[in-house]
Amino acid sequence: MGAFMGDDDFQEDKPSLSVIERLDAEALIIDVDGFEGPLDVLLTLGRTQKVDLIKISILQLARQYLAFVEKAKTLRIELAADYLVMAAWLAFLKSRLLLPPDPDEEGPSGEELAAHLAFQLERLQAMRDAAARLMARDRLGRDFFARGIPEDVTRVKKVNYTATLLDLMQGYSRLRTRDEFRPFVMDRDAVYTLENALERMRGLIGYAGNWTNISSYIPDGWDKDPMRLRSATASTFAASLELAKEGRVELRQSETFAPIELRAKEI
């Protein structure tokens, strides 16, 4: 992390550098990867001015930075693009600061640009100081501690059942009117088919020498329940007609609504 050691002056053009100073200077350059970008380098260089960041000489800083970039080049250290962009920008700034202001020139003055750079450096330094203060605070798990045996909150699931009055009434009416629902269900149990009737009667007519009420052909179990009786009666009647058509039986009825009688036709 900390690439730069100490606050010693960084001025490689000074002839009388001590060994330590020279090592520091080397370290600054060689560990360029340790810097967090051009602003970080500027901040580090700025510290060598030994003045308040507010009073920093941006012109001097620009010179220092450009020297730093030159040095890096001679040492064949590959500098990331943003370091070079900063160098170009600082070279421009330097010329602006040195030359008298051109009244026709648009855009911010050199002073304004310098002031903003100073602000950026001051702000970055302030954030670094703040970060250091933050990290130096009493910290959870290091200086103060949470409960060692937290008691789990047991989650109790409670189901709340609801129903509306409408649900209730619909439920009740459903029960009370179940018969009214019946026709909608095809009920095979209560249906005596024509096929059933024919089969039964064909087996029995051989013995039907005398006139017999066709209702006597209705099988046991179909003559009590009205629904079943109705179905069996209809099928038996239809089967009788079918047998008469085939010429196997004769039918007669004494009057309207009187019992229909059947007997086998003598062939």
Place this chain on the structure above:
Amino acid sequence: MAELDNDVEQEESLFEAPPVAEQERMVEAILFASAEPVSVKELNARMPHGSDAAEALVHLRKRYTGRGVNVIKVGDAWAMRTAPDLSFLMQKETVETRKLSRAAIETLAIIAYHQPVTRAEIEEIRGVSVSRGTVDQLLEMEWIRFGRRKMTPGRPVTFVVTQDFLDHFGLESARDLPGLKELRSAGLLDNRPPPGTLPKMGEGDEDVAEQTEEGQSELFED
């Protein structure tokens, strides 16, 4: 020998034990933050030289008497635990609202319209046996309760609806439930499901399935 004694004394005074109140704070913090109960021996080992954890514990225990948190002994170690009478606070209730099953609604409706009514009578009307769970659920919800026993053989218990039931459905009394005629005029009875779209099977619907089959055989066979 005398010299040695002197040395020991000097050393002790160098590492003078903190005041008892301070020791109490220390025990408090250690017991709070420890992941498991801590023995007096360990407390003493962790506290500054000359501390008396056992004594500090006496004070601490007293301080927490009757509080929401108590100092308790676990085996030969000490721990802090929430007071047992506050255990209900350690539960988080999640409430889920569910619609009452069809079986429960029908049973409830029969009780409301026919109260006091026995289980056998409910079963007769529904044409299906009433599962224990259904009745228990309604009892638990406090929408029905036991009424007087019937003066019939076996003296069966009856069910009636409760005040909670009336409150929930916004009824003054069970007599305010609309009658069949009113239900019909309200169009409720005409609300027949078309064939093939019988209510979807869901929770509690086993009863319904049962009901359909049993109901049929009961009604159409002898």
Place this chain on the structure above:
Amino acid sequence: MAELDNDVEQEESLFEAPPVAEQERMVEAILFASAEPVSVKELNARMPHGSDAAEALVHLRKRYTGRGVNVIKVGDAWAMRTAPDLSFLMQKETVETRKLSRAAIETLAIIAYHQPVTRAEIEEIRGVSVSRGTVDQLLEMEWIRFGRRKMTPGRPVTFVVTQDFLDHFGLESARDLPGLKELRSAGLLDNRPPPGTLPKMGEGDEDVAEQTEEGQSELFED
């Protein structure tokens, strides 16, 4: 109407809140049992109907002043934590926190002091691009989270610090960040655009200023 009022009163007396001393015990138990800060809202939800956790907290906090364990405020929640001066007793409990890189620490500080802040703003302050890993690490630690999007072109996401952050650094709120006032009065928290770039920003600009101010006042002021 008179009847109705009466009913309401009756209902209220049915759900009478426990005495304050009892409420204090309850808050004590809940905070004690939890490793995480608990909000006043949740305290009230867990305590019996009619309880006033905020009031109970005032008493409880006082009771624990100067003790080995303190009641502290973390954002809009409360927690019990051991007194920082007793950290020397807690070597055993110390948890190794993941070592943060310098970039991560700086980024964290910038987010804390400038929140809500966009990635571009962080980069502007640091003068270097912020690596994805750095932000991811802070997000993963749950020290930062996404805030509202900025009302500037592209509607960039912002970052803000979390309750976990406050808890970790023992801060009641982001307003209590060390040196915040000084930094603000020195103008170092201002969103000062580089000279010459202002005209380029265009219409959305007023929005930015407004939004930043609003965001800040929301986070840092009452």
